[in-house]
Amino acid sequence: MLEVKDLRVSVEDKEILKGLNLTINPGEVHAIMGPNGAGKSTLSAVIAGRDGYEVTGGSITFEGEDVLDMEIEDRARAGLLLGFQYPVEIPGVKNVYLLKAALNAKREHLGLPEIEAPEFMKLVREKLQFMKMDSSFLHRSVNEGFSGGEKKRNEILQMLILEPKLALLDEIDSGLDIDALKVVSEGVNSLRDAGRSIVMVTHYQRLLDYIVPDHIHVLSDGKIIKSGDKSLALELEKRGYDWVIEEAAQ
Amino acid sequence: MSLAEFTDQWLSAVTPQISEGPGWLTDLRQGAVEQFAVLGLPHARLENWKYTDVKALAKRNFSLPGTANASADVESLVNKSSLGLDAIRLVFVDGVFSESASTLGDLPAGVQVLPLAKNANAAKPVLGQVAAANFSGFTALNLAGWQDGVLIDLAANAVLEQPVYLQFVATEQENPVLVQPRILIKAGTHAQATIVEHYAGVEEAANLTNVVTEVDLADGANITHYKLQQESAKQYHIASMHIQQKRDSRFTSHNVCLGGKLARQDIQVELSGEGAEVNLNGLYLGNGRQHLDNHTLVNHNAPHTNSNEDYKGILNDRSRGVFNGRAVVHKDAQKIEAHQSNANLLLSDKAEIDTKPELEIYADDVKCSHGSTTGQLDENALFALRSRGLGEEMARGLLTLAFANEVIDRIEIPAVHDRLEDAVAGRLPEKFNLKGLV
Incomplete structure (x- = not known):
């Protein structure tokens, strides 16, 4: 579904990703871990299309399409959604406008008509309930004045409504207390589906207790230096990253 | 035809108004005629009218509206343009009060809401008390020739829960008309009310609205005022609102300017008692070749007075916005706070904004801020x-x-x-x- 080949990315002339390879198949859940500064957030940002990142080599394809050639909104419409580490506050834009506009953009892409208002409200209410969010939230501005936990729940709510083919979650667990982490994880787990892939970028093994991945990758100094199954996370938890880095250097 | 000749023509247009009504009013109007003869229409050499050229007005021939147009079309227009709020509602069609479209309802004790033309004598203690006739040529012209309007008189401690909705509807006339409403609001001690001034009408309406609003707030009075200007893109809209505030009174203005070919709004506030506070919120949105001008002036005449101003503008196409917000802190008006901000978004390369927040401070213990931005989206x-x-x-x-x-x-x-x-x-x-x- 997602194929990253020999990806090289620079930020202000400094090379951050140095030939990264990653293959995500439909239905798989992947976790990308690694020390600070390894390039985890750069990878998410480049896949989503954020400005300020220069791709100097390699490719990213999503269902065979060249992602780097797609507009930001076209990536989302095609089913590639990024959950932000730091969701942006957008004063004056109501959540309900964002959700409706985003869903209709996707439907238009699929050749479907705009969703009818009652059907939309039913869908939104159901997902709100699942994420333990109050319906007054719909008429609040996007993330404005939200706590860290509320912002992350909002990211997952958007995922539940937009049903991406691939959800890329950038440090979705950062800043969450255990209760919020449980709600967020339940939301993500409900997205698990044979046709859908999930990629989690995280700093902490704790998240993987709640969302159990099929594959774990260690990203260090701009490359994936080790991959394994979920047992790798436990080993990293116990032994840290240094042994992997040393092993890779040999 | 020269501007002076048009001045004469306008004066003759308002002449029938002058001799109508009680003697005291005729005297007042006559005085205003003399003021207008001296002032004429504002011109670009006046600092306050530097960016807004009303010469085009002098090229047009405005007549006075006749009786209220009461056709079925007008009735549906009135309903269509209504904001549909639960309110005491007074409807004016081309400036003429329409009794049939209005709903005065039952007013609480101590509250009077009176159409002005029929109740001129009731206006005697209020008319011209807050708005100086010589504020501009337009203010003088309004005093000389206002046709109708409203007096809202709130006795001490009167609280009006329902808003008063003043709906001004413009229709298409064979000859463009000069519509001159006068709005008088007098709030006694601790009186409270919300007033909505709304201007809308048909797209073809090409009249001139020249309205003057006077607001007098006694100690502790609290008035919220909405001015929603949605006139057609062919209308000229000139408005000035004058507010006098006594001790601990509060006035809040929401001024939304969407319509008009040329629209000019002046707001002048006198904070003349300790603890008086004014909040000025404004939004202007220009399309096509609209010219939208907002001038505000707040005089801090007493210590411990506060003013907050936040105006935002969105300008598209070749529209032009003008903002001038002036706050003057007079000598001995210590411990005051005055904050102003004006932010603008230009949606096209050809749109333009001239913005000037001004602070003039003659006291030394004050807290003031001002700023203007013309920005991009986040x-x-x-x-x-x-x-x-x-x-x-x-x-x-x-x-x-x-x-x-x-x-x-x-x-x-x-x-x-x-x-x-x-x-x-x-x-x-x-x-x-x-x-x-x-």
């Missing part, structure tokens, strides 16, 4: 919206609407809030594609 927010699949134009549209909503969201009457948000969304460029979303 790139991070734009990315966040696009990353959910929204097209770039729609994302820009939502953020532009959000900018306007910072002002609109302060509107406390839900019906007015929703209608205005719709109206603003509907006036943003079509490429934003906000229809059906908001």
Whole structure:
């Protein structure tokens, strides 16, 4: 579904990703871990299309399409959604406008008509309930004045409504207390589906207790230096990253 | 024809008004005629009219409106343009009070809401007390020739729960008409009320509205005033509002300017008692070749007075905005706070804004701030919206609407809030594609 080949990315002339390879198949859940500064957030940002990142080599394809050639909104419409580490506050834009506009953009892409208002409200209410969010939230501005936990729940709510083919979650667990982490994880787990892939970028093994991945990758100094199954996370938890880095250097 | 000759013509246009009504009023009007003869129409050499040229007005021949147009078309127009709020409602069609369209209802004790033409004598203690006839040629012209309007008189401690909705509807006339309403609001000690001044009409209406509003707040009075200007793109709209505030009174103004070919709003506030506070919120949105001018002046005449001003502008196409916010802190007006901000979004290369916040301070223990920005949309927010699949134009549209909503969201009457948000969304460029979303 997602194929990253020999990806090289620079930020202000400094090379951050140095030939990264990653293959995500439909239905798989992947976790990308690694020390600070390894390039985890750069990878998410480049896949989503954020400005300020220069791709100097390699490719990213999503269902065979060249992602780097797609507009930001076209990536989302095609089913590639990024959950932000730091969701942006957008004063004056109501959540309900964002959700409706985003869903209709996707439907238009699929050749479907705009969703009818009652059907939309039913869908939104159901997902709100699942994420333990109050319906007054719909008429609040996007993330404005939200706590860290509320912002992350909002990211997952958007995922539940937009049903991406691939959800890329950038440090979705950062800043969450255990209760919020449980709600967020339940939301993500409900997205698990044979046709859908999930990629989690995280700093902490704790998240993987709640969302159990099929594959774990260690990203260090701009490359994936080790991959394994979920047992790798436990080993990293116990032994840290240094042994992997040393092993890779040999 | 020269401007002076037009001055004469306008004066002759208002002449029938002068001899009508009681003697004291004729004297007052006659005095205003003399003021207007001296002042004439404002011209670009006046600092306050530097950016707004009303010469084009002198090239037009305005006549006086006759009796209220009471056709079925007008009735449906009145209903269509209504904000639909639960209110004491007075409807004016081309400046003439329409009794049949109005709903005065039962007023609480101590509250009078009177159409002005029929109740001129009741206005005697109020008329011209707050607005100086010589504020500009337009103010003089209004005093000389106002046709109708309203007096809202609140006795001490009177609280009006329902808003007073003044609906001004412009129709298409064979000859453009000069519509001159006068609005008088007198609030006694601790009286409280909300007043909505609304101007709308048919697209073909090409009249001149020249309105003067006077607001007199006694100690502790609290008035919220909405001015919603949605006239046609052919209308000329000149308005000045004058507010006199005594001790501990509070006046809040929401001034939304969407319509008019040329629109000029002056707001003048005199904070003359300790503890008086004024809040001025404003939004202007220009399309096509609209020219929208807002001038505000706050005089801090007493210590411990506060003023807060937040005006936002969105200018598209070849429209032009003018903002001038002036706060003057007079000698001995210590411990005051005056804050002003004016932010603008230009949606096209050909749109223009002339903005000038001004502070003049003659006291030494004051807290003041002012600033103006002409900015771009937040790139991070734009990315966040696009990353959910929204097209770039729609994302820009939502953020532009959000900018306007910072002002609109302060509107406390839900019906007015929703209608205005719709109206603003509907006036943003079509490429934003906000229809059906908001």
